[in-house]
Amino acid sequence: LPPEKKLGWAVVGLGKFATEQIMPSFAECKRSKLVALVSGDRAKAEKYARQYGINSKNIYDYQSYDNLRNNPEVDVVYIILPNGMHAEYTIRGAQAGKHVMCEKPMANTVAECQAMIDAAKKANRKLMIAYRAQYEPYNLAAIQLAQSGKLGKLKVVTSDHGRILDPKDPADVWRMDKKLAGGGSLYDIGIYSLQAARYITGEEPTEITAFTYSTPGDTRFRQVEENVNFTLRFPSGVLANCTSSYGYSNTKRIQVFGSDAVLELDPATDYYQHRLYISRNNRREEQNIEEKNQFALEIDHLSESIMTNKQPKTPGEEGLQDVKLMNLIYQAARTGEKVKV
Template identity: 35%
Template sequence: MQNRRTFIKKSGLLIAASTLPIPNFLFPKNREKLGVALVGLGNYSTGQLAPALQETEFCELKGIVTGSPEKIPLWQRKYEIKDQNVYNYDNMDRIANNDEIDVIYIVLPTGLHAQYAIKAANTGKQVWCEKPMAKTSEECRAIIEACNKNRVKLSIGYRMQHEKNTQTLIKWAETKPFGKMKNLKAEAGYYGDPMTPWKLEKEMGGGAMYDMGVYPLNAARYTTGLEPISVSARHIINRPEIFDEVDETTTFNLEFPNGLTADCKTSFGENLNNLEVNCEDGWYYLRPFQSYSGVKGKGSDGTVLPPFGKNQQAVQMDDDALAIIEDKPVLVPGEDGLKDIIIPEKIYESASKNGERLNL
């Protein structure tokens, strides 16, 4: 049976950066928090990560990297960022000499993740990278290799795995309180109008499968605790005048060992937010399952999973900061992000072959 641990062993990768000792990093004794630099000041950094960093216990916003000079004064005023902690994409390698910055968080379009995550690793700072990890599995491996080479930790920004109710489902994959799983359904999407421009560009890693598809894909993996053995997929495009390079909607079916299946859907043309699991002795669900707040669920036995009250991004970054401070494995290492790119590569191949089922 192929599970996550088996995948990591079979992947042929070097020891994960998340498990390497970090002799070149010592938590500054004169500071109580790790300094974080955000690379890219788009919507996610502006609306989610920067505010969340104000709620964290173990890290704080200390620097920014941007190619938009007009944004700098606002960020400096709002977050008291020093002049010497402001960088652009050409000189961010100088962060290597900045003792106030311990972590570099890559928050750029997917197509740029590899270039700048590798650049971040080469500074000797710890690396956090938003999901999806990169555009190709080759790029993912290059990021992992760079972090290994520089002996820094690499964590992928899967906030859901840090969320309380999601963690309950991850535990249920082992304890099976509703009996053996039979099948599950996972859907994530929104109606984009207008769309963020880069999400329509193939070169930038755009498309529903890359941007939103990692939610149902990753959910199918962590909810079952297994790795899929085959996949079939199809693309649906209802607005070809907009989606002329990338997929608008993708449906995909994953087959796991022992006949367990997952029906998944992701879209830029539909509002979708549902994860449900059918078992031999009952069922359970999270609905919504990947919203920034209000994730809640229910089980057939009357179990209620109430909304988690904490800021998801703050919990995620605190967990990752503690892994650095205590030199422990991160919750979501690069290998997890790599798997969620290997499978989409097969999903796109299957869709190009009219839904042919392909082995993984």
């Protein structure tokens, strides 16, 4: 690839995550540059366009979005909208001839995920789900340690993701609305626990059990759940115990229990400053790994996949699998029965 070649990206939805994490990370990208913005708030978009040196003719709203079709500067659209809007904007993006990066969770339903995959395929465009942890050096090191046998035979994975849902935070208001959020804590952050169990083992679960709990009378949880605990059985015999909560204090942790050693990542899936420990013979040692900007790495991964015409590591099918499994987790909790995948 020519060293100077960068693809043009449009960010769709200028909310908290887009403006605080993703847009600043383009400065660290080697293959990607931010060239367009899509927003329902023109004044906000103008402000960010000035800040990032984006031509104001490259500002779109949700109606003019389809006109991206006529803008050859834009190769990729990055959908950072509420979950319930991912399917529509991914499909319209692909139909406008653009490659698509879509935030997690991919969409509310399996049918929406399939329609997104089909639309990208029909338009001959790439579709990647923004599973940043799969591009993050500490998580990659944990996968390598777990799968190389260095922990001995893997027995159990646990993963916990929780935070307090704040109804005063505009970014949390749509998360209380089932149509926009798709689900509760499981769709928002429990998905990281599910991902961890899958990428640490490198396997797909065969059986699921689950419980949910929402504090009675808590108005935040009228439509979406507060807590989900779920257990997954994997073909190798590994069992994963996962939790997801909008009610317990900030936690982003993965633990991997092997016959020889135990690995702990805490925080495992934060934005920066991860920590990795290995305990062996009652001695716990911290491993030092070089911290990198995971957002820049994942963004460049899609640009490179497009330039070399390769399937990205976390394609639409990966997002669909999680949406399918999350719905089976809800089914297991609802019925109280073990669900076969």
